Amino acid sequence: MVKTPAARKILHEVLSLPTAPFVEGHVIDYIRSFAAERPRLKLRADAVGNLLLHYKRGAARVARPVCLTAHLDHPGFVAEGMIGSGPAGRSVSRRERGVAAKGSHRFHLRAVWRGGVLPEFFVGSGVRFYSGGRWVRGRVLSTVVVKKGLRKVVKSATIEVAAEVEVGSPGMWDLPDPRVRNGRIYARATDDLAGAAAMLACADALDRVRPSGEAYFLFTRAEEVGFIGAIAACGLKTVPRKCLVVAVENSSELPNAKMGDGPILRVGDRASTYFSPATAFTGRVAEALAKSKRGFVFQRKLMDGGTCESSAFCALGYEATGVCVALGNYHNMNKRTSRIGPEYIDLKDFSRLTDWFYALATTKLRYTGRDENLQALLGKLQKEYGPLLRRSVPT
Numbered sequence: 210m211v212k213t214p215a216a217r218k219i220l221h222e223v224l225s226l227p228t229a230p231f232v233e234g235h236v237i238d239y240i241r242s243f244a245a246e247r248p249r250l251k252l253r254a255d256a257v258g259n260l261l262l263h264y265k266r267g268a269a270r271v272a273r274p275v276c277l278t279a280h281l282d283h284p285g286f287v288a289e290g291m292i293g294s295g296p297a298g299r300s301v302s303r304r305e306r307g308v309a310a311k312g313s314h315r316f317h318l319r320a321v322w323r324g325g326v327l328p329e330f331f332v333g334s335g336v337r338f339y340s341g342g343r344w345v346r347g348r349v350l351s352t353v354v355v356k357k358g359l360r361k362v363v364k365s366a367t368i369e370v371a372a373e374v375e376v377g378s379p380g381m382w383d384l385p386d387p388r389v390r391n392g393r394i395y396a397r398a399t400d401d402l403a404g405a406a407a408m409l410a411c412a413d414a415l416d417r418v419r420p421s422g423e424a425y426f427l428f429t430r431a432e433e434v435g436f437i438g439a440i441a442a443c444g445l446k447t448v449p450r451k452c453l454v455v456a457v458e459n460s461s462e463l464p465n466a467k468m469g470d471g472p473i474l475r476v477g478d479r480a481s482t483y484f485s486p487a488t489a490f491t492g493r494v495a496e497a498l499a500k501s502k503r504g505f506v507f508q509r510k511l512m513d514g515g516t517c518e519s520s521a522f523c524a525l526g527y528e529a530t531g532v533c534v535a536l537g538n539y540h541n542m543n544k545r546t547s548r549i550g551p552e553y554i555d556l557k558d559f560s561r562l563t564d565w566f567y568a569l570a571t572t573k574l575r576y577t578g579r580d581e582n583l584q585a586l587l588g589k590l591q592k593e594y595g596p597l598l599r600r601s602v603p604t
């Protein structure tokens with residue numbers, strides 16, 4: 210099964226990486242070197258840069274293997290260019306000086322913003338850009354806000370930075386590297402890097418233990434602006450059509466879906482309900498795991514706070530469902546303090562998620578596209594009460 214120290218190491222490493230929509234290169238590089246160190250896992254990229262990792266072992270044919278999928282981006286900035294050519298004048302206090310940036314001047318940077326964060330969280334908030342192999346710190350001076358339907362959204366920002374930033378660098382909120390406190394991990398981005406890390410932890414365990422089974426792992430780009438990578442993956446048939454697709458997300462904790470109560474089998478989201486036999490099968494694997502593994506628990510919920518890739522996979526021809534872990538400070542918005550904060554998840558939920566993935570990859574149960582349990586139940590009920598129903602037709 211999945212070993213906790215190995216899974217935690219992967220989680221820490223992945224949660225430390227810089228990423229933003231359309232600028233997922235650092236996470237992609239990490240996955241490439243992860244696969245290079247494990248040559249028995251097969252990795253390929255599709256035409257738009259989504260990555261597909263494949264594990265297969267054993268003679269038993271898995272007609273419809275699972276494909277787990279997570280996205281590699283997180284709401285963030287992309288550096289567009291420096292404004293003017295020189296320092297912007299004001300000197301940098303010692304406290305404000307960048308993680309790596311030296312120098313006593315401030316520069317102004319223009320950056321585009323992509324992803325769902327409310328406009329009131331921007332001005333004055335600290336940010337950091339990963340440029341030239343180091344973090345450069347800054348602060349949002351102003352934003353350009355546009356109307357999108359009924360909502361106001363940030364399009365771009367002017368940012369005061371401690372050093373020049375290369376065009377195309379990803380920018381994130383200025384939050385520390387992952388920290389563990391009271392059984393929770395706090396990070397710049399757990400959505401959806403923790404999902405990707407859970408998949409890698411599962412692939413790592415499969416590669417080490419070499420059980421018989423099969424699984425695909427799809428890592429998609431640019432989800433935060435509307436699952437653009439996933440839509441392209443469907444069009445390109447990056448994932449074999451026969452697969453049962455299980456999209457993995459981090460979703461805002463809800464009053465009836467609490468952090469620490471186990472990963473969540475997601476029956477749907479704001480846009481749609483998922484393919485019911487796929488949800489039922491994923492649930493059956495979890496139920497079997499709950500019987501065999503102490504401490505494994507899971508929940509089954511409609512998480513309708515947002516829309517996730519499962520809806521796109523279902524609408525574009527796949528038999529898909531979703532799982533998620535409940536997260537705090539969704540999209541870095543700490544609603545209590547009205548300030549930017551780290552996202553966080555429960556570490557037990559994370560380990561249970563990796564165990565669930567491992568079980569999906571190695572289960573002896575077979576996904577058929579039908580819900581045999583429900584069909585069997587209906588058959589049994591019909592057999593038991595059908596004759597009575599016919600005998601009791603009112604005349």
Ligand SMILES: [Zn+2]
Nearest residue numbers: 284400433540
């Ligand atoms: Zn998100």
